[in-house]
Amino acid sequence: MEYRVLPRGGERISVLGLGSGSLTGTEEEMENVIRAAIQNGINYFDMAPSEQAPFYAYAKAFTGYREKIMTQMHFGAVYKSGKYGWTRNLSDIQEQFIWELNLLGTDYTDVGFVHCIDDRDDLEQVMSGGLWDYMKVLKAEGKIHHLGFSSHNPDTARRLLDTGLVDMMMFSINPAYDYQRGDYAIGKVAERARLYRECEQMGIGISVMKPFAGGQLLDAKTSLFKKALTHEQCFQYALDRPAVMTVLPGIRNMQDLDTALKYVTAAPEEKDYSIIGEFTPQDAEGICVYCNHCQPCPKGLDVGLINKYYDLALAGDEMAADHYRKLPLHADDCIKCGHCESRCPFHVKQESRMDEIAAYFNN
Incomplete structure (x- = not known):
């Protein structure tokens, strides 16, 4: 496994992380997937599953490994009904964070993210409604080691970067979105490229979501380019962007994990994504x-x-x-x-x- 060093902090982050949004199965099956990920060198875990159940699997799988792994917790993702929910209600967010810490048997998260902030109105609510101040207090207390946010919008992202308090950003990166194909292809080609360069310049690391454009790029029938790319090509594309620390594919089961891990031993020609040059838009x-x-x-x-x-x-x-x-x-x-x-x-x-x-x- 290759590791990259977070500029602000010096932590070593595996270039492949584990996205939990699609994790399914029994608690034991999910625990086995998470533990296998750790044993294969993955040390960065996104904590925003589609249901509450994976948290219990994480709690068991992380036992004995807490100092060796990094958690990315989302302030705004809540699970009161047992299913994923999205809120800006501060008391609900506080309750969720305390619950996650207690369940995992820890007193901090390595990265605390404002969850999914994509427009200016939402940004204003976060900044004036108490959430950002709450997270800054947690940072001062050591309960959040690094502040960050997740977004699909370069303009909103840049405004958060301007606070000077952000160490990491979670952003949707793949050749489709970067070259203006798909629902989350927000921003011009040059604007997105400039955002990545600015992150590198400022020492801000990027964790990548949606490396396959929701799986669409892996099948010629659904690909936004009408041609299929491989997992390895999508991973390499994202990892070649400036400031990218890790890519977080959505892992459903052990088979998905095995598929993702093939990247580690893949030959350079298997990672070569130069085919995208055939279908990039004119302004790229x-x-x-x-x-x-x-x-x-x-x-x-x-x-x-x-x-x-x-x-x-x-x-x-x-x-x-x-x-x-x-x-x-x-x-x-x-x-x-x-x-x-x-x-x-x-x-x-x-x-x-x-x-x-x-x-x-x-x-």
Whole structure:
């Protein structure tokens, strides 16, 4: 299992986490799935199931592992009826959080998320209705180690990032949504890409929901591109976005877990998602997404990193120029052989872009 380090805190997070929204079966079956996930190196768990039942399985499976795993609890997801419900009522949220801590036998959650905040009115309610203040108090008391939120909307997300208090964001990332296909494809191509870069610049980690667009991308009959992608391709796509720490596929049972874990040992060609270059919209053309499908560069340039540091520098990251200059080869080392442009699924004109990048950093 590969792990990535959360910039604010230093925790190591497995690149595959476990999404519990689809977890089903008997309590024993669910416990076995969760325990198998832990034993296979998964250490990041999203705590927003569709029913209350998985919490009891988590309580048993986490026994003896609490210091080795990370929980992502949602402030706004409640289970009074035994089924998932969504509320902004502060007393209900407080009651749910205390119940979860007591059931799991812990006194904190690693990440506390404002649950599903997608529009400005909802954001205003969260900020003025007491929920955000309550979560800040819990953070000060150590009952929340990191503040965060889940959203599908780049505009709303950016407003929460501007508080300066957020360490993590849960966002829907997959090639369909990023390239304006599907119900949750909120924001233009460039706007979504800019959000990911800003998170990286600010040291905010991203946990990814809906990596398969609700399963649609895995079947040609339902795919928003009319072509099926594999689990491995969807995972790799999300993990290649700036700031992404972990991807949280919805796991229903042991078979789903086994399927997800195949990513760990998959060959690079099995993870290659360059096929999406065949069906990206026109306004995605020419945008480098640092996928490195142009590699290997005959000269040895790390084309993806050169582009990333340039974009971060343009976004205001003062450290990006220093990172760029520490690279062994730079944009002005490009020999204009055309290899990268011939392989780029997004048809980026890298030769002229290398001239642009070199001019920027050499000034």
